[in-house]
Amino acid sequence: MKKKRLTAREASLISCHICGKLFRDIPVAKGKRKKCARCGATLHTRKPESLARTWALVISGLILYIPANVYPIMTVTQFGRGTPDTIISGIIALFNNGLWSIGVIIFVASVLIPVLKLVVLVLLLLSVHFRWKWNPRQRTLVYKIVEKIGKWSMLDIFMISILAALVKLGFLLNVTPNRGASAFGAVVVVTMFASMSFDPRLIWDREHDHE
Amino acid sequence: MMQHQHLIACRECDLLNVTKPYSPEDISRCSRCGSLLHSSKINSIDRTLALVIAGLMFFLIACCYPLLNLKVVGAETTNKMITGVIDLYHYGLKDCSLMVFMMTIIVPFIKLAMLLYILLSLKLNINVPGRLFIFRMYHTLDVWGMLDVYMLAIIVAMVKLVDFATVSTGIGLYAFIVLIVISLSASATLDHHLIWEKLEESR
Numbered sequence A: 001m002k003k004k005r006l007t008a009r010e011a012s013l014i015s016c017h018i019c020g021k022l023f024r025d026i027p028v029a030k031g032k033r034k035k036c037a038r039c040g041a042t043l044h045t046r047k048p049e050s051l052a053r054t055w056a057l058v059i060s061g062l063i064l065y066i067p068a069n070v071y072p073i074m075t076v077t078q079f080g081r082g083t084p085d086t087i088i089s090g091i092i093a094l095f096n097n098g099l100w101s102i103g104v105i106i107f108v109a110s111v112l113i114p115v116l117k118l119v120v121l122v123l124l125l126l127s128v129h130f131r132w133k134w135n136p137r138q139r140t141l142v143y144k145i146v147e148k149i150g151k152w153s154m155l156d157i158f159m160i161s162i163l164a165a166l167v168k169l170g171f172l173l174n175v176t177p178n179r180g181a182s183a184f185g186a187v188v189v190v191t192m193f194a195s196m197s198f199d200p201r202l203i204w205d206r207e208h209d210h211e
Numbered sequence B: 001m002m003q004h005q006h007l008i009a010c011r012e013c014d015l016l017n018v019t020k021p022y023s024p025e026d027i028s029r030c031s032r033c034g035s036l037l038h039s040s041k042i043n044s045i046d047r048t049l050a051l052v053i054a055g056l057m058f059f060l061i062a063c064c065y066p067l068l069n070l071k072v073v074g075a076e077t078t079n080k081m082i083t084g085v086i087d088l089y090h091y092g093l094k095d096c097s098l099m100v101f102m103m104t105i106i107v108p109f110i111k112l113a114m115l116l117y118i119l120l121s122l123k124l125n126i127n128v129p130g131r132l133f134i135f136r137m138y139h140t141l142d143v144w145g146m147l148d149v150y151m152l153a154i155i156v157a158m159v160k161l162v163d164f165a166t167v168s169t170g171i172g173l174y175a176f177i178v179l180i181v182i183s184l185s186a187s188a189t190l191d192h193h194l195i196w197e198k199l200e201e202s203r
């Protein structure tokens, strides 16, 4: 018969989340933290309060997403005239001007990725809470993708910083960044922390409990 | 604490995988979820060190010279990496300014500097303080360096401005492109497992 494969936790081991070294999980005095003997990072069998923290950050992200889309992110002024653009109106303007290629890029970075990220994290959280039978390997893959793509949402913010610095021709042409950009930047940072605080091992823990 | 060098726990699913003894260019994946456990690199320290030194040089050039020039009927403006940060600050978006500063300048620079410190000390076989701490910080900072996203932002900004004005590229931009290639190669040649082992041995 095939030997049952153990997880580190089942074998009473802890792996360091930074350097990967394995340690025997021995109890320590109350109030003292277990530290990795190699790199000094705090050792946890699972990320602490992973579900609660991820929920809190996902909800913060959803709330911040409202001002990020309601407030304008930048204003382009040409010959003294200009209207402030929100994320969505900026993308629509790009399509109307025939700039399809960058319209699509900005849509993916500023709308699709943040929304997808929040939706996927909510689904992953629910799947752990309610022990869904969704294939854990697929879930791990989805999690890893969401974790990798998050930073690309900063694209719009970086672009605004470049335009604001470059386009300063006074009456002729001027780009001013607006408050919505700060809210959107906060969405990106908060959702990045959200995906970092989710522990994909929880997906597999629950799976094991079923067997 | 007891050591288990033949075992490695998967970061994504916690399964214990048995690893083979160290061999160059060896890639192993978790037998349950398929995540990368570790991948060894040939000549990792020498290669990464060379890339890091070149990267720091191009970083300085990319920071000191203009990335883009903009011309509209006689008037002309240029921008450097830092001007975007300063202008966001002046327009009152202090938090945005800080984010851009950290993600495009501070973190990428510190990451390169940290690797230089660690790799040079390993190469020259000198024991300098704080290396384990620095390599740990390197891993914590890693996700917040976003040079590649900034590169795409430059391209998008250029395309967006084509309708309004004449945009031309500056020396800083060429240095920046080289810097991107170098920093991507450096993270591809860096053998984390090897560095941890060496740092632990020489402690």
Ligand SMILES: [Zn+2]
Binding pocket: A016, A017, A018, A019, A020, A021, A036, A037, A038, A039, A040, A041
């Ligand atoms: Zn460690």
Ligand SMILES: [Zn+2]
Binding pocket: B010, B011, B012, B013, B014, B015, B030, B031, B032, B033, B034, B035
């Ligand atoms: Zn795994």
